[in-house]
Amino acid sequence: MRFPLCLLATVLCAATASAQPTLDIYHVDVEGGAATLIVTPARESLLVDAGWPGNGGRDVQRIQAAMKAAGITRIDHMITTHYHTDHVGGVPALKAAVPIGTFHDHGPMTPPYAQDYASNYEAYVAVVKERHTLKAGDTLSLESAAGGRPVVLSFVAGHGVVHTKPGAPANAACATVPAKPEDTSDNARSLGFTLAYGAFDFFDAGDLTWNVEAKLVCPANTLPTVDVYQVTHHGLDQSNHPLVLQALAPTVAVMNNGPKKGGSASTVQALKALPSLQALYQLHRNVATGPADNTTPELIANPDETPDAGHMVSVHVRADGSYDLVNHRTSEKRTFKAR
Numbered sequence: 001m002r003f004p005l006c007l008l009a010t011v012l013c014a015a016t017a018s019a020q021p022t023l024d025i026y027h028v029d030v031e032g033g034a035a036t037l038i039v040t041p042a043r044e045s046l047l048v049d050a051g052w053p054g055n056g057g058r059d060v061q062r063i064q065a066a067m068k069a070a071g072i073t074r075i076d077h078m079i080t081t082h083y084h085t086d087h088v089g090g091v092p093a094l095k096a097a098v099p100i101g102t103f104h105d106h107g108p109m110t111p112p113y114a115q116d117y118a119s120n121y122e123a124y125v126a127v128v129k130e131r132h133t134l135k136a137g138d139t140l141s142l143e144s145a146a147g148g149r150p151v152v153l154s155f156v157a158g159h160g161v162v163h164t165k166p167g168a169p170a171n172a173a174c175a176t177v178p179a180k181p182e183d184t185s186d187n188a189r190s191l192g193f194t195l196a197y198g199a200f201d202f203f204d205a206g207d208l209t210w211n212v213e214a215k216l217v218c219p220a221n222t223l224p225t226v227d228v229y230q231v232t233h234h235g236l237d238q239s240n241h242p243l244v245l246q247a248l249a250p251t252v253a254v255m256n257n258g259p260k261k262g263g264s265a266s267t268v269q270a271l272k273a274l275p276s277l278q279a280l281y282q283l284h285r286n287v288a289t290g291p292a293d294n295t296t297p298e299l300i301a302n303p304d305e306t307p308d309a310g311h312m313v314s315v316h317v318r319a320d321g322s323y324d325l326v327n328h329r330t331s332e333k334r335t336f337k338a339r
Contacts, residue, residue: 021145022323023197025228025315026066029283029302030059032234032258033086036204037063038195039070040151041319044143046077048204050090053123059090060097062310067098069314074099077140081206082106082190083117083124092127104140106159106191107133117186134191136163149198149319156216156223157192157208168220177243183209187233192216194224199321199338201226203248207233213241223247227323227338228315231255231271234262235282242270249276251336252325254313255295259284259305265293279334281313281325301329 021041028035030051038046045067051059067073078100080088094100108131113121134140136158142151156163192205203226205213213232216223221243229250233239234257253271257263263286271280280295285303297303301311311329321338 020319023151023200023317024070025202025317026070027230027254027256027281027283027313027315028059028062028066029310029312030062030086030090030256031308032256032261032284033059033089034081034206034234034256035059035063035066035090036230036256037066037070038142039072040142041145041148042143043070043072044076045070045072045074046079046142046153047075047094048079049081049087049206050078050094052086053089053093053120057093057097058310060093062312063090063094064098066312069312074101076101077142078103079134079191080105080124081192081204082186083109083121084186084207085117085120087206088117088120088124091124095127103128103131104134104191105131106189107135114184114186134158136161140193151195151197153193153195155191155193157190157205157212159189160212162212162215163222165220165222168222170219171217171221171243173243173246174214174218177214177241179214180210180238183211183238185209187238188212194226197317198319200228200317200323201338202228202230202315203250204230205232205239207239209233209239210241213239213244217241217243217247221247225249225276225339227251227336229253231257231267234258235264235267236262237264237266240267240270245270245274249274251276251339252279252281252315253277254281254283254315254325256283257286259287259302262286263289263294265289268293268295278336279325281327283311283313298330298332299327301327303329
Protein backbone atom coordinates (compact mmCIF):
# COMPACT_ATOMS: atom_id res chain seq x y z
CA MET A 1 0.00 0.00 0.00
CA ARG A 2 1.32 3.47 -0.89
CA PHE A 3 0.70 6.40 1.46
CA PRO A 4 0.70 10.08 0.42
CA LEU A 5 4.02 11.66 1.42
CA CYS A 6 2.37 14.13 3.81
CA LEU A 7 0.50 11.35 5.58
CA LEU A 8 3.57 9.12 5.69
CA ALA A 9 5.63 11.94 7.24
CA THR A 10 3.00 12.50 9.90
CA VAL A 11 2.87 8.81 10.76
CA LEU A 12 6.67 8.53 10.93
CA CYS A 13 7.01 11.67 13.07
CA ALA A 14 4.35 10.44 15.49
CA ALA A 15 6.03 7.03 15.73
CA THR A 16 9.42 8.66 16.34
CA ALA A 17 8.02 10.94 19.04
CA SER A 18 6.36 8.05 20.86
CA ALA A 19 9.56 6.00 20.67
CA GLN A 20 11.80 8.71 22.14
CA PRO A 21 12.93 8.02 25.73
CA THR A 22 11.32 10.09 28.45
CA LEU A 23 12.52 11.79 31.60
CA ASP A 24 10.99 9.65 34.34
CA ILE A 25 10.27 10.57 37.97
CA TYR A 26 9.08 7.83 40.34
CA HIS A 27 7.60 8.83 43.69
CA VAL A 28 8.26 5.66 45.65
CA ASP A 29 5.92 4.87 48.54
CA VAL A 30 8.10 4.64 51.65
CA GLU A 31 5.19 5.18 54.03
CA GLY A 32 5.51 8.87 54.87
CA GLY A 33 9.24 9.08 54.14
CA ALA A 34 10.85 10.16 50.90
CA ALA A 35 12.46 8.37 47.95
CA THR A 36 12.19 9.99 44.53
CA LEU A 37 13.90 8.28 41.59
CA ILE A 38 14.75 10.48 38.58
CA VAL A 39 15.96 8.83 35.35
CA THR A 40 17.01 10.91 32.35
CA PRO A 41 16.26 10.05 28.71
CA ALA A 42 19.92 8.89 28.54
CA ARG A 43 19.10 6.58 31.52
CA GLU A 44 21.38 8.36 33.98
CA SER A 45 19.78 8.00 37.39
CA LEU A 46 19.43 10.07 40.52
CA LEU A 47 17.72 9.05 43.76
CA VAL A 48 16.60 11.78 46.14
CA ASP A 49 16.42 10.26 49.66
CA ALA A 50 16.09 6.57 50.49
CA GLY A 51 13.29 6.15 53.01
CA TRP A 52 13.42 4.43 56.38
CA PRO A 53 15.80 1.79 57.80
CA GLY A 54 14.59 -1.65 58.82
CA ASN A 55 11.06 -2.79 57.93
CA GLY A 56 12.45 -6.05 56.61
CA GLY A 57 14.10 -4.23 53.69
CA ARG A 58 10.72 -2.86 52.52
CA ASP A 59 11.96 0.51 51.30
CA VAL A 60 15.03 -0.89 49.54
CA GLN A 61 12.78 -3.38 47.75
CA ARG A 62 10.39 -0.63 46.68
CA ILE A 63 13.24 1.50 45.36
CA GLN A 64 14.51 -1.52 43.44
CA ALA A 65 11.01 -2.03 42.01
CA ALA A 66 11.08 1.56 40.72
CA MET A 67 14.53 0.95 39.25
CA LYS A 68 13.24 -2.15 37.47
CA ALA A 69 10.29 -0.17 36.08
CA ALA A 70 12.76 2.44 34.80
CA GLY A 71 15.05 -0.21 33.27
CA ILE A 72 18.14 0.64 35.33
CA THR A 73 20.39 -1.43 37.59
CA ARG A 74 22.41 1.25 39.40
CA ILE A 75 21.99 4.67 41.00
CA ASP A 76 24.43 7.18 39.47
CA HIS A 77 23.74 9.95 41.99
CA MET A 78 22.35 9.68 45.53
CA ILE A 79 21.10 12.95 47.03
CA THR A 80 20.22 13.07 50.72
CA THR A 81 18.21 16.22 51.37
CA HIS A 82 18.76 16.06 55.16
CA TYR A 83 19.62 13.61 57.91
CA HIS A 84 16.25 12.59 59.35
CA THR A 85 15.38 8.90 59.62
CA ASP A 86 12.69 8.87 56.93
CA HIS A 87 15.06 10.37 54.33
CA VAL A 88 18.56 9.07 55.12
CA GLY A 89 17.77 5.94 57.14
CA GLY A 90 17.54 3.68 54.10
CA VAL A 91 20.91 4.68 52.60
CA PRO A 92 23.13 2.04 54.31
CA ALA A 93 20.88 -0.88 53.28
CA LEU A 94 20.44 0.52 49.78
CA LYS A 95 24.21 0.90 49.38
CA ALA A 96 24.61 -2.77 50.32
CA ALA A 97 22.03 -3.84 47.74
CA VAL A 98 22.54 -1.53 44.75
CA PRO A 99 25.62 0.02 43.04
CA ILE A 100 25.68 3.76 43.80
CA GLY A 101 27.98 6.31 42.14
CA THR A 102 28.30 9.76 43.74
CA PHE A 103 26.76 10.71 47.08
CA HIS A 104 25.55 14.29 47.61
CA ASP A 105 24.20 16.04 50.72
CA HIS A 106 23.99 19.46 52.40
CA GLY A 107 27.36 19.10 54.09
CA PRO A 108 29.11 17.56 57.07
CA MET A 109 27.78 18.22 60.56
CA THR A 110 29.91 18.99 63.61
CA PRO A 111 29.55 17.03 66.86
CA PRO A 112 27.87 17.05 69.28
CA TYR A 113 25.11 16.10 66.86
CA ALA A 114 21.53 17.20 67.46
CA GLN A 115 19.39 14.39 68.83
CA ASP A 116 16.90 14.62 65.96
CA TYR A 117 19.39 13.09 63.52
CA ALA A 118 22.44 11.88 65.47
CA SER A 119 22.17 8.10 65.00
CA ASN A 120 21.07 8.40 61.37
CA TYR A 121 23.89 10.74 60.48
CA GLU A 122 26.50 8.51 62.11
CA ALA A 123 25.19 5.43 60.26
CA TYR A 124 25.23 7.38 56.99
CA VAL A 125 28.79 8.64 57.48
CA ALA A 126 29.96 5.14 58.38
CA VAL A 127 29.02 3.77 54.95
CA VAL A 128 29.47 6.88 52.77
CA LYS A 129 33.19 7.63 52.88
CA GLU A 130 33.23 10.20 50.07
CA ARG A 131 30.49 12.80 49.64
CA HIS A 132 29.93 15.92 47.61
CA THR A 133 28.44 18.94 49.37
CA LEU A 134 25.73 20.79 47.46
CA LYS A 135 24.98 24.43 48.25
CA ALA A 136 22.36 26.97 47.28
CA GLY A 137 23.34 28.29 43.84
CA ASP A 138 24.98 25.04 42.70
CA THR A 139 23.86 23.15 39.62
CA LEU A 140 24.05 19.47 38.77
CA SER A 141 23.84 18.55 35.09
CA LEU A 142 22.72 15.04 34.21
CA GLU A 143 23.46 13.16 31.02
CA SER A 144 21.30 14.02 28.01
CA ALA A 145 20.22 11.63 25.30
CA ALA A 146 22.11 12.04 22.03
CA GLY A 147 20.99 15.35 20.56
CA GLY A 148 18.45 15.76 23.35
CA ARG A 149 17.63 18.55 25.75
CA PRO A 150 19.77 18.99 28.88
CA VAL A 151 18.53 17.93 32.30
CA VAL A 152 19.73 20.39 34.97
CA LEU A 153 19.14 20.55 38.71
CA SER A 154 19.49 24.04 40.19
CA PHE A 155 19.79 24.13 43.98
CA VAL A 156 17.83 26.92 45.65
CA ALA A 157 18.39 25.94 49.30
CA GLY A 158 20.90 24.01 51.37
CA HIS A 159 22.12 24.00 54.98
CA GLY A 160 19.70 26.81 55.87
CA VAL A 161 20.92 29.15 53.12
CA VAL A 162 18.88 30.09 50.04
CA HIS A 163 19.92 31.24 46.59
CA THR A 164 19.01 34.86 45.89
CA LYS A 165 18.72 36.73 42.61
CA PRO A 166 20.03 40.31 42.71
CA GLY A 167 17.61 42.75 41.15
CA ALA A 168 14.51 40.60 41.61
CA PRO A 169 11.46 42.80 42.24
CA ALA A 170 10.20 43.16 45.80
CA ASN A 171 7.31 40.92 46.81
CA ALA A 172 4.60 43.15 48.27
CA ALA A 173 2.76 40.16 49.75
CA CYS A 174 5.56 39.30 52.19
CA ALA A 175 4.08 41.37 55.00
CA THR A 176 0.83 39.42 54.84
CA VAL A 177 2.24 36.05 56.01
CA PRO A 178 3.75 35.88 59.51
CA ALA A 179 6.78 33.79 60.42
CA LYS A 180 6.52 30.64 62.54
CA PRO A 181 8.67 29.73 65.56
CA GLU A 182 12.28 29.05 64.55
CA ASP A 183 12.91 25.49 63.40
CA THR A 184 16.28 24.31 64.72
CA SER A 185 15.93 20.77 63.34
CA ASP A 186 17.71 19.44 60.27
CA ASN A 187 14.52 19.98 58.26
CA ALA A 188 15.49 23.63 57.94
CA ARG A 189 18.81 22.60 56.34
CA SER A 190 17.14 20.51 53.61
CA LEU A 191 18.42 20.72 50.07
CA GLY A 192 15.87 22.14 47.65
CA PHE A 193 16.13 22.20 43.87
CA THR A 194 14.35 22.81 40.60
CA LEU A 195 14.81 20.36 37.74
CA ALA A 196 14.55 21.71 34.20
CA TYR A 197 14.12 19.58 31.09
CA GLY A 198 13.21 21.73 28.12
CA ALA A 199 9.91 23.46 28.93
CA PHE A 200 9.26 21.13 31.91
CA ASP A 201 10.12 22.12 35.49
CA PHE A 202 9.94 20.12 38.74
CA PHE A 203 10.49 21.26 42.34
CA ASP A 204 11.60 19.22 45.37
CA ALA A 205 12.68 20.78 48.68
CA GLY A 206 12.80 17.78 51.02
CA ASP A 207 11.41 18.87 54.38
CA LEU A 208 12.38 22.54 54.14
CA THR A 209 10.38 24.48 56.72
CA TRP A 210 8.35 27.68 56.73
CA ASN A 211 10.83 30.41 57.67
CA VAL A 212 13.56 29.21 55.29
CA GLU A 213 10.98 28.67 52.54
CA ALA A 214 9.95 32.32 53.04
CA LYS A 215 13.46 33.46 52.14
CA LEU A 216 12.90 32.02 48.64
CA VAL A 217 10.08 34.48 48.02
CA CYS A 218 10.76 37.34 50.45
CA PRO A 219 11.78 40.09 50.15
CA ALA A 220 11.86 39.06 46.47
CA ASN A 221 10.61 35.98 44.66
CA THR A 222 13.44 33.83 43.29
CA LEU A 223 11.37 30.81 42.24
CA PRO A 224 10.16 29.86 38.76
CA THR A 225 6.73 28.50 38.01
CA VAL A 226 6.83 24.70 37.78
CA ASP A 227 4.83 21.93 36.18
CA VAL A 228 5.13 19.35 38.96
CA TYR A 229 5.60 20.11 42.66
CA GLN A 230 6.66 17.42 45.10
CA VAL A 231 4.75 18.73 48.10
CA THR A 232 7.30 19.77 50.70
CA HIS A 233 7.60 17.89 54.01
CA HIS A 234 4.95 15.29 53.11
CA GLY A 235 2.30 18.02 53.10
CA LEU A 236 2.77 19.09 56.73
CA ASP A 237 1.72 22.62 57.63
CA GLN A 238 5.14 23.31 59.19
CA SER A 239 6.08 23.82 55.52
CA ASN A 240 4.28 24.77 52.29
CA HIS A 241 4.44 28.53 52.80
CA PRO A 242 1.52 30.04 50.86
CA LEU A 243 3.69 32.53 48.98
CA VAL A 244 5.95 29.67 47.86
CA LEU A 245 2.92 27.77 46.55
CA GLN A 246 1.73 30.89 44.73
CA ALA A 247 5.18 31.51 43.22
CA LEU A 248 5.59 27.91 42.02
CA ALA A 249 2.00 27.84 40.68
CA PRO A 250 2.23 24.11 39.88
CA THR A 251 0.02 22.35 37.37
CA VAL A 252 0.36 19.06 39.27
CA ALA A 253 1.31 18.35 42.89
CA VAL A 254 2.45 14.97 44.21
CA MET A 255 2.34 14.47 48.00
CA ASN A 256 4.56 11.74 49.45
CA ASN A 257 2.55 11.39 52.65
CA GLY A 258 1.68 8.34 54.73
CA PRO A 259 -1.73 7.23 56.02
CA LYS A 260 -1.05 8.95 59.36
CA LYS A 261 1.79 11.31 58.47
CA GLY A 262 1.61 14.49 56.44
CA GLY A 263 -1.29 15.65 54.33
CA SER A 264 -2.31 18.42 56.75
CA ALA A 265 -5.81 19.68 56.01
CA SER A 266 -4.59 23.28 55.66
CA THR A 267 -1.94 22.25 53.11
CA VAL A 268 -4.44 20.25 51.06
CA GLN A 269 -6.85 23.18 51.06
CA ALA A 270 -4.08 25.63 50.08
CA LEU A 271 -3.09 23.41 47.16
CA LYS A 272 -6.68 22.95 46.01
CA ALA A 273 -7.14 26.74 46.06
CA LEU A 274 -4.27 27.37 43.61
CA PRO A 275 -5.74 28.58 40.28
CA SER A 276 -2.96 26.77 38.40
CA LEU A 277 -3.49 23.33 39.95
CA GLN A 278 -5.10 20.72 37.69
CA ALA A 279 -4.35 17.59 39.74
CA LEU A 280 -3.23 16.70 43.27
CA TYR A 281 -1.85 13.17 43.71
CA GLN A 282 -1.29 11.57 47.12
CA LEU A 283 0.71 8.44 47.85
CA HIS A 284 -1.73 7.74 50.68
CA ARG A 285 -5.15 8.81 51.82
CA ASN A 286 -4.82 10.64 55.12
CA VAL A 287 -6.97 8.38 57.32
CA ALA A 288 -7.22 11.04 60.04
CA THR A 289 -9.08 13.53 57.84
CA GLY A 290 -12.18 13.35 55.68
CA PRO A 291 -12.80 13.40 51.92
CA ALA A 292 -12.75 17.21 51.74
CA ASP A 293 -9.19 17.25 53.09
CA ASN A 294 -7.87 14.60 50.71
CA THR A 295 -7.63 14.62 46.95
CA THR A 296 -10.15 12.74 44.82
CA PRO A 297 -10.01 8.93 45.30
CA GLU A 298 -8.76 8.16 41.78
CA LEU A 299 -5.61 10.24 42.44
CA ILE A 300 -4.66 8.38 45.61
CA ALA A 301 -2.11 5.59 45.10
CA ASN A 302 -2.84 3.80 48.39
CA PRO A 303 -6.34 4.51 49.71
CA ASP A 304 -6.33 1.88 52.49
CA GLU A 305 -4.08 1.86 55.53
CA THR A 306 -3.83 -1.92 55.20
CA PRO A 307 -2.86 -3.95 53.28
CA ASP A 308 0.40 -2.13 52.69
CA ALA A 309 0.45 -2.22 48.87
CA GLY A 310 3.18 0.37 48.22
CA HIS A 311 1.85 1.74 44.94
CA MET A 312 3.86 4.54 43.28
CA VAL A 313 2.99 7.70 41.38
CA SER A 314 5.21 8.40 38.37
CA VAL A 315 5.82 11.23 35.91
CA HIS A 316 7.00 10.68 32.31
CA VAL A 317 8.13 13.74 30.38
CA ARG A 318 8.58 13.87 26.61
CA ALA A 319 10.98 16.17 24.75
CA ASP A 320 8.08 18.25 23.45
CA GLY A 321 7.12 19.22 27.01
CA SER A 322 4.06 17.02 27.37
CA TYR A 323 4.06 14.66 30.33
CA ASP A 324 2.02 11.86 31.83
CA LEU A 325 1.13 11.20 35.47
CA VAL A 326 0.47 7.56 36.31
CA ASN A 327 -1.22 6.20 39.44
CA HIS A 328 0.31 2.71 39.68
CA ARG A 329 -2.63 1.39 41.70
CA THR A 330 -5.11 1.98 38.89
CA SER A 331 -2.70 2.35 35.91
CA GLU A 332 -4.67 5.48 35.00
CA LYS A 333 -2.61 7.93 32.93
CA ARG A 334 -3.34 11.65 32.68
CA THR A 335 -1.52 13.85 30.20
CA PHE A 336 -0.52 17.47 30.74
CA LYS A 337 1.42 20.04 28.75
CA ALA A 338 4.34 22.06 30.12
CA ARG A 339 3.72 25.78 30.20
